[in-house]
Amino acid sequence: MACAVLAGLVIRTDGSGQSSLFGAQVGGLRTLSENQTLVVFEDMSSGGGADWSGGLRNADHAGLGAVWLADPPSDPLSRDIALPEDTVRAVLSFDLIAIDAWALEGLEVALGGAPVMLHRFASPPDPDGLLATPRTTDRLAVRLELAEPRDLGFAPSVAEQRLNVELAVTTPGDSLSLTITPVPSDAEDSDRPAPLWAVDNLIVVAERLP
Numbered sequence: 530m531a532c533a534v535l536a537g538l539v540i541r542t543d544g545s546g547q548s549s550l551f552g553a554q555v556g557g558l559r560t561l562s563e564n565q566t567l568v569v570f571e572d573m574s575s576g577g578g579a580d581w582s583g584g585l586r587n588a589d590h591a592g593l594g595a596v597w598l599a600d601p602p603s604d605p606l607s608r609d610i611a612l613p614e615d616t617v618r619a620v621l622s623f624d625l626i627a628i629d630a631w632a633l634e635g636l637e638v639a640l641g642g643a644p645v646m647l648h649r650f651a652s653p654p655d656p657d658g659l660l661a662t663p664r665t666t667d668r669l670a671v672r673l674e675l676a677e678p679r680d681l682g683f684a685p686s687v688a689e690q691r692l693n694v695e696l697a698v699t700t701p702g703d704s705l706s707l708t709i710t711p712v713p714s715d716a717e718d719s720d721r722p723a724p725l726w727a728v729d730n731l732i733v734v735a736e737r738l739p
Contacts, residue, residue, distance in 0.1 A: 561734065566613055569733035573597055577731075582607045587727065593689060596626060596727035603723040605710040612704055616735040619701045623732070625709065627652075627690040628725035635712035636726060638694060640705060646671055647712060650690055650724075654678050670697040693730075705733070 561567060571577035573595035578586050581597060584606055588595040599606055612619055625636050631650035638646050646663040663671030672695040698705065711723050 564737050564739045566735045566737070567732075568612060568619075568735050569610060569731055571597075571731040573729050580608045581728070584728075593626070593628075594729070596729045598725070598727045599709075599711070601723070602725050603711055605708055606728060607706070607708040610705045610707065610733055612701060612733075612735050613737065614703060615737040616701060616703075617738055618697060618699050618736040619705060620695065620697045620734045620736070621705065621707065621732070622693065622695045622730070624729045625692045625694060626727040626729060627692075628727060631690075631724045632716060632721075633714040634724055635714075636692075637710045637712050638696075639708045639710065640669070640696065640698065642706065642708070645669060645696060646673065646694065648673070648675075648692055649712075649714075652690075654690060668699045671695070672697075 573586060574588075576586075578584070578597040583604055584597050584599045586595060587598040597606075610621075625638075625648070627636075627650040630652040633649045633651055635647050635649035637644055644664060663673060665671050674693040676691040676693070678690045709728065711726065713720075713723075
């Protein structure tokens with residue numbers, strides 16, 4: 530069977546029974562089978578991003594690379610992604626990047642207006658973890674992976690945090706509507722300015738029947 534290897538986004542398997550929903554990997558890289566089509570591939574270093582509802586491409590920090598920066602950070606980012614008409618399953622993956630100091634503000638991801646996950650970030654990161662339970666259904670599987678924080682120089686003694694999000698949607702229709710919304714902290718000082726965040730490594734793969 531012919532397949533193509535997509536370099537750029539490393540996705541670790543979680544060993545669960547849902548792993549097959551997210552596609553195959555070879556050496557940590559996503560592969561495409563004969564019945565799969567690459568719909569979107571944006572790593573920002575090679576351009577792209579203009580289809581988002583707002584924000585801008587930013588490459589100011591060499592350690593982070595080029596990302597799609599939410600601007601202003603208090604506004605949501607959204608986009609509609611057209612799918613081939615014979616799609617029976619679609620898999621989206623992307624990185625959410627929390628920049629500078631976060632105090633339990635969150636980022637909520639929604640598909641078609643329905644929330645599918647909310648993650649709250651803290652600076653420094655909470656050692657017990659703050660990864661929210663994803664909202665899975667019989668048509669939606671969600672897989673999340675929080676990378677080790679890295680100090681990339683946005684602010685003194687603050688580490689940037691990266692959350693990889695994967696969504697596998699069965700019978701998605703002719704398009705997907707993706708929205709990422711910043712959520713204020715529940716703390717009393719939640720009126721402080723929204724912290725910076727960005728999106729990177731957006732990949733969408735459509736699958737049809739063999």
